[in-house]
Amino acid sequence: MTDLAEPGAIPLTTRKDWTSDQEVRWCPGCGDYSILAAVQMLLPELGVSRESTVFLSGIGCAARFPYYMNTYGLHSIHGRAPAIATGLAATRPDLDVWVVTGDGDSLSIGGNHLIHALRRNINLTILLFNNQIYGLTKGQYSPTSEVAKVTKSTPFGSLEQPFNPLSLALGAEATFVARTHDMDRKHMMETFRRAHAHRGASFVEIYQNCNVFNDGAFAQITGKDHRSEMLVPLVHGEPIRYGPEGEHGVVLRPDGSISLVEVADVNESELLVHDEHRENPGLAFQLSRLSRGPFEPTPIGVFRDVQRAEYGAEMSRQVEETTVRKGPGNLQDLLRSGSSWTVS
């Protein structure tokens, strides 16, 4: 199957082809709608087929996603989607397997499966809808909720340090790590396109607004009026800068740390040039922590995109090489492979 259509080719399918007949049941105004639309609009452009596409999810609001896609789909159990997807991707390298998950699903109950899927570099495209709250269970704090968050289960404020999903993914040896947000369809589509094209595990954090239980969690950075000042677009090979006129930027300090600067205050050549393909994930890790939360200038885009052997392909390679070396297995010979004896 081809990963990408020829540039300029006319899509053979339309958004409608990728839309199932099931009524979408997220709350009106939920950020999930725009993510669904972005995926449904992107897929016709990828030149992939519906029958070779699988959406797999765990539990949570985001996990209803497969029901709305006119592809193969599996809505599984809480936190386990990366594990289930691992078995599917390892046995069916011909498929495009997407995992749709949320911050509770993949960072709390399913944290173990997420990090191991990333470490093994399973060929999955993982979309993490991060709304920093438990929505389906009606408003408890999540592993990405900020400290002191007051929720139904933390009336005196949450005591827990949140996960930074991108730092976690980078620490888990992920080969593709990106961030986008639900207010920018074009950016989502571009990010998903890149994630899909990557061989191995792709991890995309999507800032997603839960307008019922955590409304406006990202408004300070994703609101139309704030974006240019608050979102730091990462472009491979380009100096990292942002602001309406590109007047702000990121520099690497002599002590190895990175920080925000006014471009006017430094020599432009001192700006950090973004390199997605850097083997060492250190700078990507620093970029993932440039902001302490969605209230400071926050990088979006592809943080890391490196090549590493993909698990399913390697597994297939071992099978094929062993079969060439030993010949296809013969069952009768296998049963004799201990020391056998004959009674006549």
Add this chain to the structure above:
Amino acid sequence: MVTDTTTNHEPPRVLDRVVIRFAGDSGDGMQLAGDRFTTSSALLGNDLATLPDFPAEIRAPAGTLAGVSAFQVHISDHDILTPGDDPNVLVAMNPAALRANLPTLPPGATIIANVDAFDDRNLAKAGFEENPLADGSLSAYTVYEVPMTSITTEVCKEAGVKPRDAERSKNFFALGLISWLYTRPLDATIAWIEARFSSNPMVKEANLRALKAGFHFGETAELFESSYEVRPAPLEPGEYVNVTGNTAVAWGLVAASQVSGLPLFLGTYPITPASDILHELSKHKNFGVRTFQAEDEIAGVGAALGAAFGGALGVTTTSGPGLDLKAETIGLAISLELPLVVVDIQRGGPSTGLPTKTEQGDLLHAMYGRHGEAPLPIVAASTPSHCFDVALEAVRLAVKYRTPVILLSDGYLANGTEPWRLPDVERLPRIDPGFATAPNHTRPDGTEEFWPYVRDETTLARPWAPPGVAGLEHRIGGLEKSDGSGNVAYDGANHERMTRLRAAKIAGIAADIPLMEVDDEQGGATVLVVGWGSTYGAIAAGVRRARALGYQVAHAHLTHLNPFPPNLGDVLRSYHSVLVPEVNLGQLSRLLRAEYLVDAVSFTKVQGVPFRAAEIEAAILHQLDAEARRDDDTGGGWPVSPAGEQ
């Protein structure tokens, strides 16, 4: 050739059977010695059964009771069913090995002790105040004191091996000695040592020298009056191998993959005593087998289920603690109605329990260990080689009925061995995956679509439609589904219909499994002994012993535990009493009582070891006695037979 007949001894005395127990420290190589002796005996054509018995610790403190590792092998010139109740010969490599095994040693048994290890320090560690070899406390036994360590060190020194390393070959000395005593040729063991240690010539030489030294010691030391011979058993003609239950499970799964054409995917997490299935399957990539060592038990079964969704033969292997963790995913598989095989090698529980010891404690867990109404088929293996057949049967049911199936084995079967007459693989029945190929529902407008929950009228199974086929795209999940279309549905009437359909599908398997066969030799028995799983050998042997005393006893042994064979109720009701021996606190007996309203008598033991034939015999006699008392109201106790297995 070292296997030449001895000259300075009487000819070997012929025995019909012997039970030998090799016992030493965990690091002494007793499992290896036992295993090689078993192989030599198998090649000679004996019938045999083995029982490895080792501690959970890899190396418990040397010389202590906690560290004793033993391997019992029963060889005979006739058909046998168990590894033997009590050893006739105990090889004790140190005082702890002697002390740990004395309780099971019947008077008259032979003890071959490594006298070098009976020093003050080892005696103290084993809790002996006096040296039992010297204080007369072993007068009921025939004791041979053999300086195994010093002879081994001496012969290995000539090969240039340091004394400390040379000492490690003493298990081969013991093996050589026992091989002489029971007239086993050394050829197979020599060939094995040469292949196994080919990359380490020094160790190879040391082991060979120790082995031969042991054999020659028996021949020349004039310690033993004679050697013994156990002649070949009249086994059915055919090709045989000696298999463990875990190997047989692994091979059965490979066979199932071959006869179904489904690529085998094992998702699993290492756990005692199931890990050897992973080890075995991971070797067989040229059969298209993919093995995945997951991050945890949940991921193991999850990946297997994901592979099944993709059209592979998804299997997970585990033991009790892992089965706990897999419960939610098994429930999902029941809801998704996808084929999945869950192999549970039971061990002592609850919790970590007795990891290396056997138990039948998970039957009710397999039966009921999920939330909601979540039935699934359960099959259990009776003997090590039966694991092969049961693995095939588990796959057959899983694929045909689109359901997870739990296969129950246990630590005893997993590590125990028996000779297995190889099947002709060409004659193994095929398993048809029966993948969906076309839409199965017509919309009102006449267009075609695929409904994932349209059922086969006979089996009630739904179609299996792995991704990749255009026109069959569908979504399934753990939410309740609408009958037919499979769309999410919350209405109560549909939920009840789906719940009853899922139950009826599993119950209907009863029509697709063999009838319960009863071994009722003379046809006049009043007591029926009903067992399941690994108690087969002990029950069959116990029944033989009761019959040898002139009693009539019947034996029925279950392979299918859910659903039960369709005639089981009639069978149970046709006997005066039903005795159910189990290595748990009475799990099958509860199921039988609940299902058939029969007054099944539970007879149980949970000591981490299999039943002994004598225990089953005693329970049968007790039950016969209870029947007699019920009939004429006279008293009676627990008759116990001292005899060995017949």
